[in-house]
Amino acid sequence: MGKFNIAVLPGDGIGPEVVNEAIGVLNTVGSKFNHEFILKEGAIGGCAIDTFGEPLPAKTLDLCKSCDAVLLGAVGGYKWDNLPGDKRPEAGLLGIRAGLGLYANLRPAVIYSALKDASPLRSDIVKDGIDIMVVRELTGGMYFGEKGRVDAGDMGQAAYDTEKYTTFEVERIARLAFEAAMKRKKRLTSVDKANVLESSRLWREVVVKVAKDYPEVELNHMYVDNAAMQLVRNPMQFDVIVTSNMFGDILSDEASMITGSIGMLPSASLGQGSLGLYEPIHGSAPDIAGQDKANPIATILSVGMMLKYSFGLEEESNAIERAVENVLNSGFRTADIASQDSKVVGTKEMGKLIKEEIEKI
Numbered sequence: 257m258g259k260f261n262i263a264v265l266p267g268d269g270i271g272p273e274v275v276n277e278a279i280g281v282l283n284t285v286g287s288k289f290n291h292e293f294i295l296k297e298g299a300i301g302g303c304a305i306d307t308f309g310e311p312l313p314a315k316t317l318d319l320c321k322s323c324d325a326v327l328l329g330a331v332g333g334y335k336w337d338n339l340p341g342d343k344r345p346e347a348g349l350l351g352i353r354a355g356l357g358l359y360a361n362l363r364p365a366v367i368y369s370a371l372k373d374a375s376p377l378r379s380d381i382v383k384d385g386i387d388i389m390v391v392r393e394l395t396g397g398m399y400f401g402e403k404g405r406v407d408a409g410d411m412g413q414a415a416y417d418t419e420k421y422t423t424f425e426v427e428r429i430a431r432l433a434f435e436a437a438m439k440r441k442k443r444l445t446s447v448d449k450a451n452v453l454e455s456s457r458l459w460r461e462v463v464v465k466v467a468k469d470y471p472e473v474e475l476n477h478m479y480v481d482n483a484a485m486q487l488v489r490n491p492m493q494f495d496v497i498v499t500s501n502m503f504g505d506i507l508s509d510e511a512s513m514i515t516g517s518i519g520m521l522p523s524a525s526l527g528q529g530s531l532g533l534y535e536p537i538h539g540s541a542p543d544i545a546g547q548d549k550a551n552p553i554a555t556i557l558s559v560g561m562m563l564k565y566s567f568g569l570e571e572e573s574n575a576i577e578r579a580v581e582n583v584l585n586s587g588f589r590t591a592d593i594a595s596q597d598s599k600v601v602g603t604k605e606m607g608k609l610i611k612e613e614i615e616k617i
């Protein structure tokens with residue numbers, strides 16, 4: 257029996273609805289497998305602005321630091337759209353990732369066989385399903401490098417952003433990606449732009465060095481422009497992809513889009529140690545908030561990732577994934593993934609079906 261403390265940050269819009277279903281699933285796993293999950297709720301995003309005047313109150317960050325893992329719904333909404341950048345709900349997301357020292361973002365892009373028709377790619381390209389894990393560096397590179405504007409004389413202004421990586425930063429993300437590959441099909445693609453960028457040449461050197469510690473993993477390198485093409489030409493060739501912050505930002509969105517269902521995709525942000533932040537990749541979907549229409553599966557699968565990556569509960573995590581697959585195979589869908597002959601259900605009913613399926617496993 258395990259005992260785990262989880263900070264729960266439902267956030268805004270559909271956040272509380274999907275988090276509620278994920279908690280239901282967590283409790284079902286807890287009683288079935290005899291674990292105790294102690295849930296402690298905190299505020300982030302728009303609701304935190306309304307109550308505490310800031311998107312990430314210090315007490316929320318302290319709560320997260322005191323727990324074993326964090327479950328986050330989503331933040332943002334029309335009400336806060338006109339606030340300045342650093343006061344907006346989304347500033348809370350950057351703040352919590354930095355505050356918890358989370359330097360790696362793991363995003364699986366999976367096409368379940370029951371949902372193949374949802375992919376915008378031709379059926380012959382996705383016929384055997386897709387199962388890719390994108391590992392993105394989260395706290396370095398151009399988004400955090402030196403930036404500024406200078407006077408460029410007759411040419412107006414010049415603006416610059418600096419792509420910079422240290423050996424240390426590349427080594428730790430590479431190691432995490434090799435470890436992820438070891439738990440999967442043992443294939444790793446490192447994506448860079450080493451034909452042009454010095455920072456990419458260092459990236460590649462370090463990845464090659466780390467590879468020596470993982471002789472079982474088959475490593476290849478790909479330029480980012482080619483990787484963007486290969487993802488739509490032949491996505492089945494990929495197992496784990498590791499890349500920098502900016503390239504990962506773009507490629508992980510591309511990989512999610514080819515699955516065709518934003519409401520299905522979970523994510524994990526990890527750092528030193530086992531503390532991780534788990535959240536769906538979608539936003540707060542204010543257009544459907546409060547209507548029992550949101551697909552809770554991305555958040556439920558995020559809990560599955562939490563069990564695997566922060567708590568080492570592989571069997572329990574697999575039970576969640578299998579339950580989701582079984583429910584989809586039985587023809588149940590929320591509206592966002594429904595086709596003509598689906599049995600369309602709401603948020604709560606989808607959560608209930610998945611819980612019942614876990615009981616049966």
Ligand code: NAD
Nearest residue numbers: 330331332333518519538539540541542543544550551592
């Ligand atoms: P979004 O992901 O919220 O919604 C995009 C579209 O997908 C909408 O039509 C929405 O109804 C649909 N959708 C999203 N999740 C769904 C789900 N689980 N089930 C069914 N349909 C779903 O993106 P957006 O509309 O660009 O942004 C809305 C708000 O969310 C903004 O304030 C934005 O800043 C914020 N946002 C937050 C996060 C986050 O919290 N991590 C991420 C992205 C956007």
